[in-house]
Amino acid sequence: MSQSEDTAGLADYYDRYWAGADPAALATHSYRDFQSDLHAYVSKQLGALAGLRVLEIGPGLGSATLELAGRGAEVWAVDISGQSLVAVRERLAEAGQTLRPVQMKSEELAVASASFDLVYVEAVLMHTDWRRTVRECVRVLKPSGRAIFVEPLRHHPAVALYRSTLSSFRQTRPHYLSWSDFAEIRGLFAGGQERPFYLLAPFSLPLRGTPLRRLAVPLRALDRALLRLSPLKRVAWYLVASYSL
Numbered sequence: 001m002s003q004s005e006d007t008a009g010l011a012d013y014y015d016r017y018w019a020g021a022d023p024a025a026l027a028t029h030s031y032r033d034f035q036s037d038l039h040a041y042v043s044k045q046l047g048a049l050a051g052l053r054v055l056e057i058g059p060g061l062g063s064a065t066l067e068l069a070g071r072g073a074e075v076w077a078v079d080i081s082g083q084s085l086v087a088v089r090e091r092l093a094e095a096g097q098t099l100r101p102v103q104m105k106s107e108e109l110a111v112a113s114a115s116f117d118l119v120y121v122e123a124v125l126m127h128t129d130w131r132r133t134v135r136e137c138v139r140v141l142k143p144s145g146r147a148i149f150v151e152p153l154r155h156h157p158a159v160a161l162y163r164s165t166l167s168s169f170r171q172t173r174p175h176y177l178s179w180s181d182f183a184e185i186r187g188l189f190a191g192g193q194e195r196p197f198y199l200l201a202p203f204s205l206p207l208r209g210t211p212l213r214r215l216a217v218p219l220r221a222l223d224r225a226l227l228r229l230s231p232l233k234r235v236a237w238y239l240v241a242s243y244s245l
C-alpha cells in the first residue's frame with residue numbers, strides 16, 4: 001500500500017473516530033484524566049505563550065489546542081482528519097478562541113519556513129513518517145524556536161501486549177517510537193529535556209470506572225521515583241520531549 005493510500009485510510013479512521021461514531025472506543029482511549037500529572041508537566045514546559053505563533057500537529061479534539069489558545073498564542077492546527085479540525089474549531093469557538101485549521105499531512109507542511117515559535121505534537125509521530133514530520137517541524141521553526149513532543153513509546157511490556165491484542169488502534173498500524181528514535185530527533189536540536197512517564201500506573205487503567213481507580217495516584221508517585229533509574233526509563237509508556245533549536 002502506498003503512503004498516500006495509507007494516509008487516506010488513517011484520515012477516514014480518525015474522521016469516524018472524532019465524529020464519535022464509536023463512543024466506547026473514544027472513552028477507552030481518552031487517557032487525559034489518568035494523565036493529569038503528565039499534562040501538568042507539559043503546561044509548565046509550554047512556558048509563556050502570549051503573542052507567539054504555535055503550530056499544533058494532530059490536535060484531535062483539541063484539548064491541548066484549547067490551552068495553547070487560552071494562553072494567548074496564535075494557533076495553527078494541522079490534521080489529516082477534517083473531522084478533527086471541525087471539532088477543534090467548534091470547541092475553540094465555544095471558548096471564545098480562534099484558530100487557523102489546515103487539513104494537511106505533517107510530512108509536507110505547506111507553511112513557510114522559520115515561521116513558528118513553537119510546534120506542539122501529541123500522540124501523532126507514531127502515525128506518520130516520523131523522520132519527515134520532525135524535519136518539517138525543524139524547518140518551520142524560527143531560529144530560536146521550540147518543539148514539544150508528547151509520545152507513547154514502544155517498549156512497555158504490558159502496554160505492548162495490550163496494543164497487539166485488544167487495542168482498536170492496532171488497525172491503524174502505528175509505529176511507536178523508541179528512545180533511540182528520540183536520540184535521533186534530539187540530534188536535530190541544540191538541546192532540551194526528556195521526561196519519561198508511567199511504568200506501573202498503566203496497570204490501574206483497567207480499574208477506571210471503579211473506586212479502585214485511585215490506585216493510579218500512588219502508582220504514579222512510585223513511577224516518578226522508579227523512572228529516575230536509567231534502565232527502567234527504557235520501558236516507560238510515555239515520553240515528553242521538549243527541545244530548542
Ligand SMILES: C[S@@+](CC[C@H](N)C(=O)[O-])C[C@H]1O[C@@H](n2cnc3c(N)ncnc32)[C@H](O)[C@@H]1O
Nearest residue numbers: 014058059060079080081105106122123127128
Ligand atoms: C492519537 S490522535 C492524537 C490527538 C491529540 N493530539 C491528543 O493527544 O488527544 C492522532 C491525530 O493525529 C492525526 N494525524 C495522524 N497522522 C497525521 C499526519 N500524517 N499528519 C497530520 N495529522 C495526522 C490524526 O488524524 C489524529 O487526529
